[in-house]
Amino acid sequence: MTAEYKVDGAIAVITLNNPPVNxxxxxxxxxxxxxxxxxxxxAAVKAIVITGAGKAFSGGADIKEFGSPKAMQEPNLLSVxxxxxxxxxxxxxxxxxxxMGGGLELAxxxxxxxxxxGTSVALPEVKLGLLPGAGGTQRLPRAxxxxxxxxxxxxxxxxxxxxxxxxxGQKLFDKxxxxxxxxxxxxxxxxxxxxxxxxLPLVRNLPxxxxxxxxxxxxxxxxxxxxxxxxxxxxxxxDAVQAATKGKFEAGMSTERExxxxxxxxxxxKALRHIFLAERAASKIPDVPADTPQRAxxxxxxxxxxxxxxxxxxxFLNAGIPVKILEMKQEALDRGVATIxxxxxxxxxxxxxxxxxxxxxxxxxxxxxxxxDLKDADMVIEAVFEEIGVxxxxxxxxxxxxxxxxxxxxxxxxxxxxxxxxxTQRPQDVVGLHFFSPANxxxxxxxxxxxxxxxxxxxxxxxxAKKIKKTAVVSGVCDGFIxxxxxxxxGRQGGFLLDEGCTPAQVDKAIEKFGFAMGPFRMxxxxxxxxxxxxxxxxxxEKPDMKYSKTxxxxxxxxxxxxxxxAGWYDYVPGKRDAIPNAxxxxxxxxxxxxxxxxxxxxxxxxxxxxxxxxxxNEAAHILEDGIAxxxxxxxxxxxxxxxxxxxxxxxxxxxxxxxxxxxxxAMSRFAQxxxxxxKFWQPAPLLARLAAEGKTFN
Ligand code: 3HC
Ligand code: NAI
Numbered sequence: 001m002t003a004e005y006k007v008d009g010a011i012a013v014i015t016l017n018n019p020p021v022n023x024x025x026x027x028x029x030x031x032x033x034x035x036x037x038x039x040x041x042x043a044a045v046k047a048i049v050i051t052g053a054g055k056a057f058s059g060g061a062d063i064k065e066f067g068s069p070k071a072m073q074e075p076n077l078l079s080v081x082x083x084x085x086x087x088x089x090x091x092x093x094x095x096x097x098x099x100m101g102g103g104l105e106l107a108x109x110x111x112x113x114x115x116x117x118g119t120s121v122a123l124p125e126v127k128l129g130l131l132p133g134a135g136g137t138q139r140l141p142r143a144x145x146x147x148x149x150x151x152x153x154x155x156x157x158x159x160x161x162x163x164x165x166x167x168x169g170q171k172l173f174d175k176x177x178x179x180x181x182x183x184x185x186x187x188x189x190x191x192x193x194x195x196x197x198x199x200l201p202l203v204r205n206l207p208x209x210x211x212x213x214x215x216x217x218x219x220x221x222x223x224x225x226x227x228x229x230x231x232x233x234x235x236x237x238x239d240a241v242q243a244a245t246k247g248k249f250e251a252g253m254s255t256e257r258e259x260x261x262x263x264x265x266x267x268x269x270k271a272l273r274h275i276f277l278a279e280r281a282a283s284k285i286p287d288v289p290a291d292t293p294q295r296a297x298x299x300x301x302x303x304x305x306x307x308x309x310x311x312x313x314x315x316f317l318n319a320g321i322p323v324k325i326l327e328m329k330q331e332a333l334d335r336g337v338a339t340i341x342x343x344x345x346x347x348x349x350x351x352x353x354x355x356x357x358x359x360x361x362x363x364x365x366x367x368x369x370x371x372x373d374l375k376d377a378d379m380v381i382e383a384v385f386e387e388i389g390v391x392x393x394x395x396x397x398x399x400x401x402x403x404x405x406x407x408x409x410x411x412x413x414x415x416x417x418x419x420x421x422x423x424t425q426r427p428q429d430v431v432g433l434h435f436f437s438p439a440n441x442x443x444x445x446x447x448x449x450x451x452x453x454x455x456x457x458x459x460x461x462x463x464x465a466k467k468i469k470k471t472a473v474v475s476g477v478c479d480g481f482i483x484x485x486x487x488x489x490x491g492r493q494g495g496f497l498l499d500e501g502c503t504p505a506q507v508d509k510a511i512e513k514f515g516f517a518m519g520p521f522r523m524x525x526x527x528x529x530x531x532x533x534x535x536x537x538x539x540x541x542e543k544p545d546m547k548y549s550k551t552x553x554x555x556x557x558x559x560x561x562x563x564x565x566x567a568g569w570y571d572y573v574p575g576k577r578d579a580i581p582n583a584x585x586x587x588x589x590x591x592x593x594x595x596x597x598x599x600x601x602x603x604x605x606x607x608x609x610x611x612x613x614x615x616x617x618n619e620a621a622h623i624l625e626d627g628i629a630x631x632x633x634x635x636x637x638x639x640x641x642x643x644x645x646x647x648x649x650x651x652x653x654x655x656x657x658x659x660x661x662x663x664x665x666x667a668m669s670r671f672a673q674x675x676x677x678x679x680k681f682w683q684p685a686p687l688l689a690r691l692a693a694e695g696k697t698f699n
């Protein structure tokens with residue numbers, strides 16, 4: 001049942017019951033209209049209360065239904081709201097916990113509203129690339145005033161009910177309940193009070209004006225434009241609210257409807273809706289049920305206080321979990337702690353962290369030079385040098401000292417996790433936690449599942465990831481895991497593009513225009529070109545037939561390791577991150593080209609983007625096929641959260657789906673004809689070829 005019906009004396013109570021958040025899917029909408037009809041037909045009923053079961057009044061339209069025929073099927077949300085407005089008996093919304101999107105629009109259609117304090121009230125549609133499509137842009141300005149309503153619609157941010165109730169002249173809430181617990185009883189009493197009231201008040205009949213008229217909306221539009229350049233929805237929200245101030249209510253509703261439908265089909269909205277669901281799907285592991293027992297993690301140890309160890313430790317300190325860091329030498333510990341302090345102090349200076357919070361976090365940090373001090377930790381994360389011998393020594397020691405059941409995690413970015421696990425007598429407790437640099441900032445966490453990692457370890461680290469505010473994505477064991485395995489192919493394409501005629505700046509600019517935060521050469525300068533150099537030395541020994549451009553090696557031979565040496569693909573001025581093109585580097589590339597006998601050609605931005613992005617897509621298809629990732633949307637999350645892929649394109653797999661996999665495969669077969677490229681790589685992965693042939697998508 002999705003809407004329960006009950007009569008309490010003279011009051012009918014309709015309770016939305018569609019867990020988890022009472023989304024207004026077809027069955028729920030049908031349930032509401034049926035119940036309304038029943039209440040209106042029952043002479044004993046004098047007034048109607050609508051409320052929500054569980055932890056929400058309503059989270060709005062059912063996002064999972066979007067794009068399916070069900071979303072539009074009658075009764076659609078507009079018809080439900082109309083039925084409420086037209087009810088001959090007063091309808092009262094009893095709002096609590098979460099009242100968002102279509103849920104708030106439904107409440108705004110009711111004749112009266114009573115809210116519990118602490119309710120999160122929002123019109124968050126803009127975060128899905130939409131605007132409220134069931135009258136929210138027309139009714140909220142009437143109920144709340146134009147400015148606060150526009151702010152809520154453009155930002156999508158929740159505001160607490162008690163704060164809204166304080167707005168002068170607001171008509172959103174007729175009454176505030178004393179508490180969430182007393183809401184139901186107070187709603188019944190209020191319903192009885194207004195049962196005989198006629199005519200019934202409707203938000204649509206309230207006036208809607210802004211004293212500064214069009215000028216105000218122009219300012220709002222200018223502001224929104226600057227802040228949301230790749231997203232059409234925020235600007236459209238302004239248009240719709242302006243329409244509310246212009247003419248009749250019905251005309252405003254038509255404007256809202258037209259904009260809503262147009263936005264629904266934009267790639268940006270599709271991308272944002274995909275991300276909403278992908279983010280939630282990422283936390284679910286197919287063979288690890290939601291009720292898998294978890295291990296308690298109340299104390300964490302970190303081995304290594306270098307670049308990663310310090311950042312990793314901060315995540316747990318921020319979440320209130322004590323951390324003990326172990327190093328080989330006191331100086332290394334002091335350096336690591338000083339860096340953590342410096343990072344926090346910078347946040348305090350910027351006003352992002354309160355002094356007492358800073359002190360509280362630092363008080364949770366302790367250090368040691370002795371493994372014996374780690375015996376009480378529930379989890380240890382190793383972040384020492386990336387050498388298998390060093391990892392072996394550390395894990396043998398951890399196996400000796402850690403208490404039974406402790407989780408032993410490695411932050412390795414390239415080494416075989418199964419091998420690391422084999423250094424211990426408890427491979428079931430070993431897992432990879434691949435943080436991204438800077439580890440206290442980057443949202444992505446690749447959780448590397450070893451062949452023997454226990455399910456409860458997986459369940460524990462996935463929920464711990466949420467606690468430390470990371471987006472965790474599960475990866476199987478392979479070289480580079482999901483993200484770096486793909487980036488290697490992307491980097492290889494970058495190299496071929498230089499060999500064929502591009503400059504680093506041209507490649508970077510093209511892909512940055514596509515929306516990447518940073519092109520491959522700027523990114524490599526940031527990460528350190530020596531890291532890729534070391535990987536290549538190993539990789540191409542193992543795979544001598546793998547084709548790649550030698551330009552990056554030549555660059556490293558000149559000591560141009562990137563930002564840290566002030567010189568890489570670009571030059572850098574100390575203290576600044578601006579990439580300044582360097583003529584010597586361009587000359588180096590030209591000479592290399594000449595030595596290979598290549599006549600440079602002009603390569604279009606379109607080709608650059610396609611080769612870089614499709615190289616990610618093809619490798620990702622292999623990753624899916626190999627079972628390294630369990631779903632395409634996980635790969636999108638990796639690229640969105642860890643590699644600066646443009647949000648409004650929804651990740652490489654979503655982007656490929658939108659371009660059409662047939663078109664992607666066609667482009668690959670063109671690239672395979674290029675003698676300077678790697679024809680073997682451009683053979684579409686069998687999964688990609690199959691999906692393209694069947695006209696299907698990844699997601
Ligand atoms: N429809 C369907 N499912 C929804 C949903 C919705 N509107 N909102 C949340 N859910 C689901 C999530 O997918 C998740 O499902 P899962 O357990 O299977 O993964 C579950 O509810 C819990 O979600 P969260 O993990 O996000 O739980 P939180 O407690 O952290 O947050 C929330 C709850 C504040 C409601 C948050 O989920 C949220 O912000 N939801 C989006 C609300 C929204 O955007 N509503 C507008 C919809 S568009 C609309 O109404 C159009 C209309 O104008 C016509
Ligand atoms: P780093 O060189 O900055 O720090 C390593 C620290 O470990 C040093 O402080 C060193 O003194 C300490 N250490 C070395 N051997 C030790 C031992 N036996 N016992 C205790 N401490 C020891 O290295 P970084 O960059 O922090 O990398 C650490 C790990 O994280 C590596 O496995 C690396 O591959 C991985 N990683 C690095 C990323 C990066 O961007 N730097 C990103 C993701 C993972």
